Amino acid sequence: MHEGERPVIWPAKANHVPKDIFVREDVFEEELHRIFYGDEWLMVAHEAEIPNKGDFKTVKVGRVPLLITRDQDGEVNVFYNSCSHRGVQVETAPSGNKRSFSCPYHRWLFDTKGQLVGCPNKPGDFPETFDRKDFPLARPRMAMVYGLILVTFGKNTPPIDDYLEGLHEHIAEALGGDGRLRLLGYQKVILKANWKTYADNCTYHAGLLHTAFQMLDWQGGKGYQLANNRGHRVYVGELTFPKSVGRLNDPSLLEFRSGSDPKRGSVSVRLFPISGMTKHMDSMAIRFGNPLAVDLTEVHYTYFAHADDDEELVRHRVRQASNLLGPCGMVSMEDAAIFHRLHSGSNTPGDAVFLKGVTDEYVVPTTFAQNDESSNLPGWEHYRKLMGYEKGQT
């Protein structure tokens, strides 16, 4: 909390969230430090995005620039994207393939393992003790799970398998069973909304919002939800299809061809604070979200096929994912529109209230039906504790 700011008073009721926290800049700054730069694992990519030696991509987590490479031995590396000399951002392209990375400022050159392999200087220029070995690109702690690349900047972040306890099977299921994937492409969107507005609503979908869901009889309550006290959530939806898919002329948009079970046709895992992975019918995606400002969140939908798919199935996945999901997708276009309105409405006094699935307003629930909104509440309790907000008196 910055000096002079009003304290955030958290409501006593477990199903209330103060709207203030979505719009206050001081809260946003505090969140970067306590959450995004704290003891959480953040998904930054899937290794299928950099399949070949020398492939790289750059991302930002909060304001921290990262460089992710597949080195000449085929291993995945995550570096801070900042020269070990004066701190200049080393790579600016979103992705590409290189044997080495050159800092333009003093021509320091790093290989794909981050080792300093060149730094022009004459004898006497640098201290006698200078050794190139002491100047690799620095690395945050990283982990890989089913090909997902995660990083953490915190000092006390638990081991990844503890952090993801109980979620591994669902993550695998969302990623084709084993995470052996082939990159199909990206859809990127800027949401004019706070990151929590996005994260709170990206897997929980209000059935009433989505005309398409109603048309397809999704959100019928079949399936289940899990949520734990780290704020992670799992959503498994059974998809049933009407005899004719509504009014569509091209039903291929809604066909199952990969042989997966429609009873588990929709599988979403959302990790606190913002990472997501989803399987909807034959569309597999991860959602990389990044908070740019209190009212600005960038989201990358990254789509995959399974490594063993034949070309016909790959084609189907491309045709389904392109038109079904993302900022122009048939079932998701309106998400972005509602995020914006949620954010705008948060500039009013009072609390956002969760009702569906809540039985006791003073207790954080632990079990949920498939279409309950109460599954967000364990995550809000986790958030409250991380931010150090005191609960108000009843």
Place this chain on the structure above:
Amino acid sequence: MKGVNGAILEQIDALQARYVAALDAKNMNGWLDTFSENEDASYICTTAESVSANLPISLVLDDNRARLKDRVIYVTKIWSGIFADYNTRHFVQRTACQALEDGLYEVTTNYLVVNTPSENGRAELYSTGVYLDHIEITEHGARFRSKKVVTDTAVVERFMAYPI
């Protein structure tokens, strides 16, 4: 514009004008009517970033006429009343045109879309890029056999309900 006479260019430019006028008027049937009756008629919108990385996922992938018709249904039925509406103005500039075989012309056109959300009335640059079109000219006039929009804009502003 090698080998393309003025009368042909006039028809091509009239088609493009009809296309942007339909979009700016939110006339989705008018939009559909600029495409060929051919079953393979297509509208694809993707980013320059995806094209250069050779990645097939698109923002919109209506690769047959049935999907073009479904695009009209998305906008006018499925999404009706559930998104904060916005007005667009499209500006286009033809930069190249050449004849292919069988009465088809390959036309390249720069575009720019200015977007004005109804809720705040402030204009913002929404998307820029290029139209890569295959245009057929028959006795029924000029129609798009295929329209491929390649956006320089790598990140969609909020959402995209209407084609561009």
